[in-house]
Amino acid sequence: MNESGLCLSGTVVADSQTVVHDGAVAVEGSEIVAVGAREDVLERYPDFPEQSYDVLVPGVVGGHIHSVQSLGRGIADDAELLDWLFDHVLPMEASLSAEEMRAAAELGYLEMIESGTTTCIDHLSVSHADEAFEAAGELGIRGVLGKVMMDKDSPDGLQEDTEEALAETERLVQKYHGSFDDRIRYAVTPRFAVSCTEECLRGSRRIADEYDGVRIHTHASENQDEIATVEAETGMRNVEWLHEVGLTGEDVVLAHCVWTDEREREILAETGTHVTYCPSSNMKLASGVAPIVDYLDRGINVALGNDGPPCNNTLDPFTEMRQASLLQKVEALDPETVPAEEIFEMATVNGARAAGFDRLGKLKEGWRADVVGLSTDVTRATPIHDVLSHLVFAARGDDVEFTMVDGEVLQQEGTVTVADAEEIRSRAAEFAEQYTPEDAPVAGSAD
Amino acid sequence: MNESGLCLSGTVVADSQTVVHDGAVAVEGSEIVAVGAREDVLERYPDFPEQSYDVLVPGVVGGHIHSVQSLGRGIADDAELLDWLFDHVLPMEASLSAEEMRAAAELGYLEMIESGTTTCIDHLSVSHADEAFEAAGELGIRGVLGKVMMDKDSPDGLQEDTEEALAETERLVQKYHGSFDDRIRYAVTPRFAVSCTEECLRGSRRIADEYDGVRIHTHASENQDEIATVEAETGMRNVEWLHEVGLTGEDVVLAHCVWTDEREREILAETGTHVTYCPSSNMKLASGVAPIVDYLDRGINVALGNDGPPCNNTLDPFTEMRQASLLQKVEALDPETVPAEEIFEMATVNGARAAGFDRLGKLKEGWRADVVGLSTDVTRATPIHDVLSHLVFAARGDDVEFTMVDGEVLQQEGTVTVADAEEIRSRAAEFAEQYTPEDAPVAGSAD
Numbered sequence: 048m049n050e051s052g053l054c055l056s057g058t059v060v061a062d063s064q065t066v067v068h069d070g071a072v073a074v075e076g077s078e079i080v081a082v083g084a085r086e087d088v089l090e091r092y093p094d095f096p097e098q099s100y101d102v103l104v105p106g107v108v109g110g111h112i113h114s115v116q117s118l119g120r121g122i123a124d125d126a127e128l129l130d131w132l133f134d135h136v137l138p139m140e141a142s143l144s145a146e147e148m149r150a151a152a153e154l155g156y157l158e159m160i161e162s163g164t165t166t167c168i169d170h171l172s173v174s175h176a177d178e179a180f181e182a183a184g185e186l187g188i189r190g191v192l193g194k195v196m197m198d199k200d201s202p203d204g205l206q207e208d209t210e211e212a213l214a215e216t217e218r219l220v221q222k223y224h225g226s227f228d229d230r231i232r233y234a235v236t237p238r239f240a241v242s243c244t245e246e247c248l249r250g251s252r253r254i255a256d257e258y259d260g261v262r263i264h265t266h267a268s269e270n271q272d273e274i275a276t277v278e279a280e281t282g283m284r285n286v287e288w289l290h291e292v293g294l295t296g297e298d299v300v301l302a303h304c305v306w307t308d309e310r311e312r313e314i315l316a317e318t319g320t321h322v323t324y325c326p327s328s329n330m331k332l333a334s335g336v337a338p339i340v341d342y343l344d345r346g347i348n349v350a351l352g353n354d355g356p357p358c359n360n361t362l363d364p365f366t367e368m369r370q371a372s373l374l375q376k377v378e379a380l381d382p383e384t385v386p387a388e389e390i391f392e393m394a395t396v397n398g399a400r401a402a403g404f405d406r407l408g409k410l411k412e413g414w415r416a417d418v419v420g421l422s423t424d425v426t427r428a429t430p431i432h433d434v435l436s437h438l439v440f441a442a443r444g445d446d447v448e449f450t451m452v453d454g455e456v457l458q459q460e461g462t463v464t465v466a467d468a469e470e471i472r473s474r475a476a477e478f479a480e481q482y483t484p485e486d487a488p489v490a491g492s493a494d
Numbered sequence: 495m496n497e498s499g500l501c502l503s504g505t506v507v508a509d510s511q512t513v514v515h516d517g518a519v520a521v522e523g524s525e526i527v528a529v530g531a532r533e534d535v536l537e538r539y540p541d542f543p544e545q546s547y548d549v550l551v552p553g554v555v556g557g558h559i560h561s562v563q564s565l566g567r568g569i570a571d572d573a574e575l576l577d578w579l580f581d582h583v584l585p586m587e588a589s590l591s592a593e594e595m596r597a598a599a600e601l602g603y604l605e606m607i608e609s610g611t612t613t614c615i616d617h618l619s620v621s622h623a624d625e626a627f628e629a630a631g632e633l634g635i636r637g638v639l640g641k642v643m644m645d646k647d648s649p650d651g652l653q654e655d656t657e658e659a660l661a662e663t664e665r666l667v668q669k670y671h672g673s674f675d676d677r678i679r680y681a682v683t684p685r686f687a688v689s690c691t692e693e694c695l696r697g698s699r700r701i702a703d704e705y706d707g708v709r710i711h712t713h714a715s716e717n718q719d720e721i722a723t724v725e726a727e728t729g730m731r732n733v734e735w736l737h738e739v740g741l742t743g744e745d746v747v748l749a750h751c752v753w754t755d756e757r758e759r760e761i762l763a764e765t766g767t768h769v770t771y772c773p774s775s776n777m778k779l780a781s782g783v784a785p786i787v788d789y790l791d792r793g794i795n796v797a798l799g800n801d802g803p804p805c806n807n808t809l810d811p812f813t814e815m816r817q818a819s820l821l822q823k824v825e826a827l828d829p830e831t832v833p834a835e836e837i838f839e840m841a842t843v844n845g846a847r848a849a850g851f852d853r854l855g856k857l858k859e860g861w862r863a864d865v866v867g868l869s870t871d872v873t874r875a876t877p878i879h880d881v882l883s884h885l886v887f888a889a890r891g892d893d894v895e896f897t898m899v900d901g902e903v904l905q906q907e908g909t910v911t912v913a914d915a916e917e918i919r920s921r922a923a924e925f926a927e928q929y930t931p932e933d934a935p936v937a938g939s940a941d
Contacts (some may be wrong), residue, residue, distance in 0.1 A: 072641075118877065121879040125819075329824060332829050333826065335827060360874075373774065373817075374777065381574075382572065382573060383572055426918075426919055429603065429922055431568060431926070433571065441808050482877075
């Protein structure tokens with residue numbers, strides 16, 4: 048941590064309503080101690096060294112991420128959904144050794160750190176979850192991570208015994224929840240209702256209630272087949288079923304919620320359940336368009352997520368902001384729908400609420416020092432009429448040059464300082480070779 | 495031109511079906527003279543110096559671009575469509591001086607050259623079109639450009655007399671069509687049916703027929719209000735009306751075509767009219783989802799375009815490829831819809847067909863030497879399972895490091911060699927200041 052303090056100067060986008068041109072953010076330890084006009088902040092903290100970036104923003108919160116799917120980036124592009132999941136993504140997850148899981152997690156966290164995500168609500172895999180917790184802890188990202196549980200109708204290598212799944216979850220909660228200076232927390236993570244027994248789902252609620260601050264993170268109502276399966280088995284719609292078994296509430300994050308009916312939306316609103324909108328994933332997997340405008344109208348807290356590299360194909364949070372707004376606009380046939388301010392809130396404060404970290408998602412005195420700095424020295428950023436809308440519609444993760452989490456500098460002047468990025472990439476690329484699909488286009492002569 | 499020859503080596507994506515790993519492209523003068531395995535190509539051209547890039551692809555063709563709207567990037571984000579057009583974009587176009595038009599055009603061409611677009615079908619403005627022609631010619635991009643004609647119901651500063659609009663068009667055709675070694679060609683460019691009289695539209699066809707190789711480029715059926723207006727005036731649907739006045743055919747490029755009925759689609763197919771799909775623009779302006787799958791099924795040639803910076807907000811052709819596929823997938827609720835190969839064809843060969851340049855859009859012996867080189871040394875490109883799908887789903891214009899048009903190197907190792915990029919950006923930013931909307935968020939203190 049910056050025990051000695053640091054002043055970050057530039058155009059400060061403190062939150063969706065507050066832009067300070069020629070501003071600064073002072074950080075001491077793991078906290079922001081001042082935000083305001085550069086002159087004032089530097090006067091208050093004259094001994095703090097100064098670093099300048101064109102634009103400073105709160106670190107982005109990835110509200111639904113699969114970091115450990117990173118080795119499968121592009122593994123099944125353009126594939127039919129069930130083939131995508133059962134022939135490619137799940138077998139890949141099942142086959143990962145501890146060492147490969149570590150490499151996959153590091154690749155995911157590296158991409159997030161480089162491109163401006165400072166907190167992730169991260170859906171791991173069934174096995175080797177310790178590897179991801181250790182990687183996140185060591186690389187310095189903030190996260191709410193959880194080992195996946197699958198105790199029903201799951202492929203070989205992933206299918207677990209219910210008791211063992213819950214016991215392993217509890218072991219990990221005890222080991223990692225609140226670890227690394229409380230930067231890393233736990234989310235009990237049943238995969239989705241289709242692959243979890245009632246006992247597993249109810250057990251998830253029991254564990255979350257037993258440990259203070261532990262959250263619940265699962266997929267819900269991403270596509271219509273999933274809903275039909277749950278309905279056939281339980282007689283209830285997916286979110287109704289999750290509600291029935293205790294998996295709604297202010298400590299629950301449901302990814303997707305593309306297909307929900309009136310009653311389910313009432314449940315989400317009444318229980319304070321958080322929804323994570325994953326527009327690129329919903330488009331690429333052709334799941335559908337989530338009714339985000341309606342959720343926001345009902346006061347449901349909506350976060351934003353990239354999902355995993357096999358369905359995105361990147362973890363770039365700025366491209367995701369752009370996508371989030373554009374998809375809602377074309378769906379509503381109304382260009383005023385979900386403007387930049389609302390998107391920026393989804394990607395920052397709303398995500399922080401979903402993750403359960405207080406004092407997170409704005410640049411504000413007394414708040415946690417998760418700060419990202421971007422360059423605007425690119426043609427794409429010329430001119431900038433409104434910095435907030437630039438961030439949502441034109442910026443890219445590629446513009447991020449500075450990343451700080453909990454007062455710790457993870458990236459500076461475009462270079463990740465907490466790890467050897469080149470080494471992480473080459474190790475990951477090596478492990479990933481085994482997943483290259485056999486029907487990939489064969490190299491040939493172009494003559 | 496490279497009279498002395500050049501060998502470009504790397505993974506060569508010659509077209510949507512042909513990938514040569516450890517390949518090379520040899521260029522002499524303005525032509526590709528060899529494509530194949532690196533070893534073979536270097537053996538054939540031992541005297542050519544070699545430059546290596548991770549991936550080499552055909553230059554992208556921007557099938558519908560407004561380069562001169564670049565000063566208005568982000569000028570009216572999240573605005574209602576008619577406000578966007580009549581309160582912001584058209585007044586900006588109307589107000590541009592010759593010097594500002596030049597700065598705007600240079601900014602647009604710079605962004606395209608930097609991010610991989612080597613040919614643009616470019617919709618200029620009513621006045622000062624010479625400035626854009628000169629800028630395109632000097633910066634080295636390939637283009638089919640046209641002065642916009644607006645002789646009906648148009649705002650002050652844009653409304654023209656019909657005769658004068660057609661006469662000015664003919665003057666520009668004579669001056670610029672086939673100029674700069676035939677790298678720059680002309681497209682007669684009535685803005686759209688709403689703002690052009692029948693005389694102007696029929697005059698467009700007459701000019702295009704009179705000059706060999708001149709094309710016609712206009713907007714068509716982008717949104718439903720436009721169609722209702724045309725129908726009220728002519729008793730015909732928009733594309734039917736354009737067909738009636740002669741603006742369909744193999745030399746015609748219609749941007750958007752979001753809303754067309756069965757008869758209009760038959761007309762497009764029967765006449766060989768080209769359609770440019772602009773997914774980001776159609777999303778941001780909430781125009782709708784163009785029926786691209788149906789167009790492709792009918793054999794209509796579909797190109798891809800970024801439209802203008804006020805409605806995109808970038809000219810990044812790789813983000814546009816991603817968007818093009820993702821939007822069709824979610825619309826069809828089918829993840830196999832419009833796969834990477836088809837998108838890559840839209841962005842290259844289909845665009846070249848629309849632009850009317852033969853031997854363009856593939857890396858092929860005897861074809862024009864428009865070549866782009868990308869880096870894959872980024873986390874976002876790790877791993878790559880299939881290079882073609884990487885280009886469509888994960889690559890960004892930011893990855894482009896090399897750009898060649900007609901055998902001329904415009905960008906090398908990430909630096910534009912034909913202009914001072916920094917100077918173009920700062921001049922553009924200065925001119926753009928006057929367009930900052932008055933209701934932009936006011937800078938304030940975040941305390």
